[in-house]
Amino acid sequence: MNKLEFAFMLVIWNDILQSFKKVNKVLQNEDLTLLTCANLYRSLCDQLEKMRDNFDTIEMRSKELLPDGSYMITRKRIRKKMANDGNTPDVDLSSNDKFRINAFYVIIYKLRIQMDSRGQIYKEISTRFDFLCTSNEKVNVLACAQRLVSNYPEDLNSELSDELIQFHRYVMHKNGNSFKFFNQANLYKIMWEDKITSAFPNVGTALR
Structure with missing residues (x-):
């Protein structure tokens, strides 16, 4: 000790x-x-x-x-010198x-x-x-959505981008024409509580 x-x-x-x-x-x-x-x-x-x-x-x-x-x-270990070690001291x-x-x-x-x-x-x-959580116009929703669909082709389809744009507008109207930054859990909670999942099936899958 x-x-x-x-x-x-x-x-x-x-x-x-x-x-x-x-x-x-x-x-x-x-x-x-x-x-x-x-x-x-x-x-x-x-x-x-x-x-x-x-x-x-x-x-x-x-x-x-x-x-x-x-x-x-x-204790200091004595290492056996090799032929190519040269004269450099340990x-x-x-x-x-x-x-x-x-x-x-x-x-x-x-x-x-x-x-x-x-x-x-x-x-x-x-x-x-x-990109699912921002309405920033500089974000290329179509390109981001296409990349996500290509990564999860069995779960998502090409309608994701249109659904997402519409869903963002829904959230803006719900919040007085403002879209503050939400995370995935917040947005999915809105979708679930408002019972609108069937209107945005790809977005719902992506947010889960």
Whole structure:
């Protein structure tokens, strides 16, 4: 228990789990957009990257937690020289450098890869579906609808774009000629509560 690695792990995992817990709580909100979910995961990647650069600060906090602690001393391994090794001497790392490189950096790297992967998934889905939730005239509804239909040909057909334009107009009339930004859940709720799903079957399928 007097090893500094133990205190370091307590500090770093507390920081990581606190950040993950806050983001996870927000992700439970059904009103979130897909793009917001993607950006939340990207923010976690940035947070991990920042943590990676703050090894010395985390080490200092660990020493405050365990003032008499020290890194575990490992025996230096004698590596057999190979013919093509040349005359370059082996690098003798300090105990904290070994921990930083072999443990700390590995943890941060693996977590960042996982968060980036999840963020990319949300971003890809967002790119496919976000046009369903905006009345921005700069968005090419026809092109976006065609791409979505090509991705889900068994569930959607070419009537999606016309249905979506009409559905957006319905929502605008319902909200006093304004169309604020809705997410998929909000729009599907309107469709379900107003019992108009049969009028926009492709839109309903896409929003689900």
